[in-house]
Amino acid sequence: MGNETGTTGQKIIRGIAAAPGIAIGPAYLYTKSVPRVELKPIAPAEIDSEIERLRNAIARSNKELQKILAFAEVKLGHQNARIFEAQIMILGDAILINSIEKRIRDEMKNAEFVVFDEITKYKNLMLAAPDEYMHERAHDVDDIMNRIIRNIQDQKLFSKLEGEAIIVAENLTPADTVIFSRNQVLGYATDLGGVTSHAAIISRSLKIPAVVGLRNATKEIQTGDTIAIDGFAGLIIANPDAATLDILKSKAERFHAFEEQLHGIASLDAETPDHRKIELSANIEFPEEVEFTRLQGSAGIGLYRTESQLIGKSTYPTEEEQYEVYNKVAEGMAPLTVIFRTFDIGGDKVVTEGPHESNPFLGWRGIRVMLDRPELFLTQLRAILRASTRKNVRIMFPMVSKLREIREAKKILQRAKDELTAAGVAFDANIPIGVMIEVPSAAILADQFAAEVDFLSIGTNDLIQYLLAVDRDNSSVSGLFQQFNPAVLRTIKMIVDAGHKRHVWIGMCGEMAGDPLATVLLIGLGLDELSVNPSALPEIKKIIRTVKHRDARRMADHVLSLATEDEIKEYLSSIVRNKVPELPIE
Amino acid sequence: MTERTVTILNRTGLHTRPAAMLVKVAAKFQSEFFIRKDNFEINGKSIIGVMTLAAEQGSTLHLRFEGTDENEAAEAVTSLIERGFDEE
Numbered sequence: 297m298g299n300e301t302g303t304t305g306q307k308i309i310r311g312i313a314a315a316p317g318i319a320i321g322p323a324y325l326y327t328k329s330v331p332r333v334e335l336k337p338i339a340p341a342e343i344d345s346e347i348e349r350l351r352n353a354i355a356r357s358n359k360e361l362q363k364i365l366a367f368a369e370v371k372l373g374h375q376n377a378r379i380f381e382a383q384i385m386i387l388g389d390a391i392l393i394n395s396i397e398k399r400i401r402d403e404m405k406n407a408e409f410v411v412f413d414e415i416t417k418y419k420n421l422m423l424a425a426p427d428e429y430m431h432e433r434a435h436d437v438d439d440i441m442n443r444i445i446r447n448i449q450d451q452k453l454f455s456k457l458e459g460e461a462i463i464v465a466e467n468l469t470p471a472d473t474v475i476f477s478r479n480q481v482l483g484y485a486t487d488l489g490g491v492t493s494h495a496a497i498i499s500r501s502l503k504i505p506a507v508v509g510l511r512n513a514t515k516e517i518q519t520g521d522t523i524a525i526d527g528f529a530g531l532i533i534a535n536p537d538a539a540t541l542d543i544l545k546s547k548a549e550r551f552h553a554f555e556e557q558l559h560g561i562a563s564l565d566a567e568t569p570d571h572r573k574i575e576l577s578a579n580i581e582f583p584e585e586v587e588f589t590r591l592q593g594s595a596g597i598g599l600y601r602t603e604s605q606l607i608g609k610s611t612y613p614t615e616e617e618q619y620e621v622y623n624k625v626a627e628g629m630a631p632l633t634v635i636f637r638t639f640d641i642g643g644d645k646v647v648t649e650g651p652h653e654s655n656p657f658l659g660w661r662g663i664r665v666m667l668d669r670p671e672l673f674l675t676q677l678r679a680i681l682r683a684s685t686r687k688n689v690r691i692m693f694p695m696v697s698k699l700r701e702i703r704e705a706k707k708i709l710q711r712a713k714d715e716l717t718a719a720g721v722a723f724d725a726n727i728p729i730g731v732m733i734e735v736p737s738a739a740i741l742a743d744q745f746a747a748e749v750d751f752l753s754i755g756t757n758d759l760i761q762y763l764l765a766v767d768r769d770n771s772s773v774s775g776l777f778q779q780f781n782p783a784v785l786r787t788i789k790m791i792v793d794a795g796h797k798r799h800v801w802i803g804m805c806g807e808m809a810g811d812p813l814a815t816v817l818l819i820g821l822g823l824d825e826l827s828v829n830p831s832a833l834p835e836i837k838k839i840i841r842t843v844k845h846r847d848a849r850r851m852a853d854h855v856l857s858l859a860t861e862d863e864i865k866e867y868l869s870s871i872v873r874n875k876v877p878e879l880p881i882e
Numbered sequence: 883m884t885e886r887t888v889t890i891l892n893r894t895g896l897h898t899r900p901a902a903m904l905v906k907v908a909a910k911f912q913s914e915f916f917i918r919k920d921n922f923e924i925n926g927k928s929i930i931g932v933m934t935l936a937a938e939q940g941s942t943l944h945l946r947f948e949g950t951d952e953n954e955a956a957e958a959v960t961s962l963i964e965r966g967f968d969e970e
Contacts, residue, residue, distance in 0.1 A: 382898045382933075391928035418934050421922075425936040429897065433933055611894075 306537045309510050311485070313530030314496035316831045317505030318548040319482035320541065323534075324461035325519040326468075333445060336406040343404065347397050350407040353447035358387050360443065382433070383440045408448045415441040462525055462532075464517050483525035485513050485532045500588060500831055507532055554878050558834040562593025566837045568819065572845035575825035576837055577635075579805055583621055586628035589830045593837065597634040598753065598827020599692075599805040600625060602676070603641055612672055618679035626683040633688045635753070635805075635827075636680050637732070638673070638705075640694040641665050657758075657767070662695020667704050677712040684724035691727060692753060697735040702748045732805070733791050734758035742791045746798035753827070754791055756806025760784055779808045780864045785817070785856060792822045803827055812879060813868045815839040820852025835879060842875050884952040886945040886959075892966035896937035900967040905929045907958050913949025915959065926959070 338346050361384050368377040386392070392414070399410045415437060422434035460480040467488040484499050484506040499506035505527030517523060517534050524533045524544050528551070533540055566576035577598035578589040589597065605613055605621060613621075626634050642661025653659035666673040683689055693705050709729065716723050731748075733739055734755030746752055760779055761768055768777035778784070788804075795802040803825030808814050810828030815836055818826060828836055851871060858864045872879060890896055896904070908915045908927045915926035919941060924931035926945070937943060943963070947956045962968075 378898070382902075385898075385902055385929045389929045391925045392930050415930070418930050421934045422936070427936055427938070430936045433898070437930065437933075614893075 305535055306540055307516060307534040308531055309513050309516060309534070310531045311507040311510035313527055314508045315499035315504060315506035315527050317503065317527045318525065318544055318551060319462060319505050320522070320524045320544060321460050321462050321482045323464050323517050323519060323521045323523045325514060325517060326463050326465040327514065333408050333412040335409045338404050338406055340404065343401055346400050346407050349448055350396065350400065350411070353444050354387055354393065356447045357443045358384060361387070379436060383436055386437065386440050408445045411441060411444050411448065462523055464513050466514050483527065485510055485525055487511055487513050550878060557878060558838060561834050561837055562591065564837070564841065566595065566840045568840060568843060568845040570844045570846055572819070574819060574840050575803070576833065576840065577825060577827045578830040578833060579827050580830065583624045583628065585830060586625055592830050592833040594830065594833055596632040597625070597629055598803055598825055600634055600636050601640065602636055603639045606639070606641065615675045615679045618676060619682050622679055622683035626686060626689050630686045630688045633690055635690045635692050635730070637692045637694055638666060638676055657761070663693050663701050663705060664695065667701060670708055673708050674712050677709050678716060681712055681716055681723040681727065682721060684727050685722050687724045689724060689727060690730060692730045692732060694732045695734060696731045696745070697737045699741065699744055699748065702731060702745060736763050739787050739791050742794035743798060746795045746800045749800060751801045751803060752791065752795045753803040753805050754788060756804060756808040759787065759806070763787060778861045779811070780861045782859060782864070789821050789856065796822060801825060810836060812836060812839060813865065813872060816843050816848045816871055817852050817855055817868060819843070819845060820848035839872070839876055884947045884956045886956050888943050888945060888960055888963045890937050890939055890941045890943065890963065892969045893939055894969070895939050895941070896932060896935055898933065901929060901932040903967055904932055904959065904962060907962050908955065910958070911949070911951045911955035913947045913952040913955045915955060916946045918944040918946065
């Protein structure tokens with residue numbers, strides 16, 4: 297995801313598309329600056345008014361947090377709203393407040409200094425604990441301290457945010473997103489991504505474009521800069537020149553026109569005009585996304601990333617805790633199916649234990665971790681099985697690279713089934729199982745893998761990085777990460793053909809599945825299922841409903857005869873431009 | 883002064899929710915209440931203090947109560963901890 301500076305001084309920063317839409321406006325750089333706190337001695341006559349300032353600030357902080365809590369309960373659910381409850385409890389801690397007031401009185405120091413000094417003591421104790429959970433609580437304590445100090449200083453939190461703005465931040469916490477959503481926010485652009493998914497979910501539900509994972513947007517952009525955010529392409533452009541603005545404006549117009557056209561498509565099948573039905577489903581991380589997914593007209597969940605539950609936790613959730621979440625997702629989607637991917641940890645994802653690895657992508661991750669921790673695996677499988685009583689649940693194993701891993705995983709699944717049977721607990725005895733094909737060895741052995749399972753799902757992000765030996769997060773080589781590289785396309789074809797020979801269906805749940813440029817090609821190559829970001833569902837469905845399967849096959853054959861990615865992209869863009877001219881692509 | 887020694891039994895330890903329960907129970911009594919873990923003592927009626935303890939499952943806490951209703955307070959707090967904060 298490199299940056300490009302054009303001759304005109306405009307700068308393109310690439311990230312991950314998190315919520316669709318286009319906006320152009322002034323940037324507001326949101327840095328979590330710690331309020332400046334200085335020690336100022338106060339006169340005896342000022343003590344009472346200083347304590348009054350403290351009390352007012354606490355009351356105001358409490359009011360702010362109550363509002364955020366109420367909003368968060370609705371938007372994020374009770375579990376995620378709890379962080380704000382803890383902060384409110386600290387505001388009501390009489391022992392803490394009394395000792396602050398006593399120090400203001402006895403030591404004759406200004407309120408913000410005493411608040412800072414007193415709460416920092418607790419924060420440092422929490423940071424000294426070896427426990428990740430305590431470190432997060434330290435952040436909560438830090439948040440509440442800064443809120444009180446800001447209120448003492450009568451500093452309005454977003455005084456600088458006047459009128460409309462595109463928020464540029466390193467990261468947005470749920471609280472930030474909630475507060476901002478009450479202002480006139482045109483878009484969100486953040487340096488970090490992945491874990492901030494809650495911000496992405498909120499952006500999507502509020503229909504505000506968002507791009508995450510921009511890495512260094514906060515360093516490149518200043519408050520007041522004109523920036524454009526493109527929530528389709530997943531990029532922002534600082535100081536766009538006139539030509540770019542024209543392109544974006546017309547793209548935005550086309551998007552709005554296209555959106556009008558898509559109105560009503562949710563209830564239609566993803567079927568080609570010559571009646572080839574594609575299972576068009578969605579990738580999700582959180583149960584809160586189920587509702588949006590259904591509204592978008594998804595045929596099911598093609599990838600539920602169960603490891604999202606581990607975010608911010610220091611221990612693995614119990615079977616009961618997992619069951620509660622899984623059952624919510626399965627129930628929310630029923631009778632549509634949900635593919636549960638078992639914990640995919642390691643690589644760039646949640647690492648909870650284990651030694652430091654110099655090359656984590658080639659290390660302890662995915663199914664490797666779970667097979668080395670059979671007790672964790674068993675717990676998760678039992679929880680998933682228990683959520684399968686509506687017969688709409690499927691299980692998928694990530695990062696499989698050898699046949700033995702599938703067989704071992706199946707053995708543990710059988711053990712989970714036997715235990716539940718013995719305990720008289722209901723589950724779907726014929727639960728379909730599948731594996732992700734995201735390692736070259738798995739692609740080459742796809743026919744043998746297919747003989748062991750009910751379906752295969754191609755994970756393009758990892759497959760491409762392993763196949764082309766390119767870390768796309770490494771800006772020196774990320775330009776070599778080509779999803780339309782002929783080697784990638786031949787590999788996809790090989791997997792599809794191998795799977796079909798064994799009569800299993802083949803899906804794709806990587807980013808490529810949601811790229812409108814790839815849709816015709818993927819249908820032509822014979823994929824049975826595409827699982828995409830929920831916000832991309834309508835446009836992909838539109839393409840499927842426009843191009844005949846017969847034509848798509850012919851086009852895919854032609855693509856396979858082309859030698860370079862440039863030629864392939866050129867050809868595919870011309871097809872999309874011809875067949876779906878209203879689609880807002882570049 | 884009444885003193886008790888207890889072990890944290892619940893799986894999640896003295897996390898936010900149990901900490902809040904503990905403070906709420908202690909607040910019902912007039913007695914002062916202090917918790918010591920290792921060589922570190924905090925006021926048991928302060929939520930931020932109790933959160934700071936980072937008391938995991940298996941940790942030993944020394945409780946100290948001082949006041950007119952110290953026996954009742956000790957009884958109520960000890961019982962809550964020994965019941966594992968009624969988790970699960």
